[in-house]
Amino acid sequence: MHAYVYVSLKKSVLDPQGKTIQGALKKLGYRGLEDVRQGKYFEITLNGGLSQAEAEAEVERMAREVLTNPVLEEFRFSLED
Amino acid sequence: MHAYVYVSLKKSVLDPQGKTIQGALKKLGYRGLEDVRQGKYFEITLNGGLSQAEAEAEVERMAREVLTNPVLEEFRFSLED
Numbered sequence: 121m122h123a124y125v126y127v128s129l130k131k132s133v134l135d136p137q138g139k140t141i142q143g144a145l146k147k148l149g150y151r152g153l154e155d156v157r158q159g160k161y162f163e164i165t166l167n168g169g170l171s172q173a174e175a176e177a178e179v180e181r182m183a184r185e186v187l188t189n190p191v192l193e194e195f196r197f198s199l200e201d
Numbered sequence: 202m203h204a205y206v207y208v209s210l211k212k213s214v215l216d217p218q219g220k221t222i223q224g225a226l227k228k229l230g231y232r233g234l235e236d237v238r239q240g241k242y243f244e245i246t247l248n249g250g251l252s253q254a255e256a257e258a259e260v261e262r263m264a265r266e267v268l269t270n271p272v273l274e275e276f277r278f279s280l281e282d
Contacts, residue, residue: 157243159244162222162240
């Protein structure tokens, strides 16, 4: 089973790295850009030892307690077989 | 319209950062882990100036030419209204 955790800065937090990427893309001539924000993404492979519900709880706990800085970031995750 | 670009290391490339996170999570007592890999994730807001097909082509081009290092990384993306 695979879990995908997406961590991004909260909307209220400035993202200078994203702004820099946006500026670079614009300078390079790419069209249609309004905003770019960068985040992190974790691909977690789970061994078969957990049930679907246990895996969901465990991944949610990892994301909340370790992978995300709750002051600045928010996360979402999905599980796939 | 929003575009989400996910960039990850190719399967054949070692990911020491992911391995470190995996070790840390294991030490902290999280169960069920087999592998962790870290990637980047870009959330791109597009202005309304492009059609769906144009936006798709433009985002694919940005991801391929700028956001991804083709030697080490691969990407996938999705568009949402």
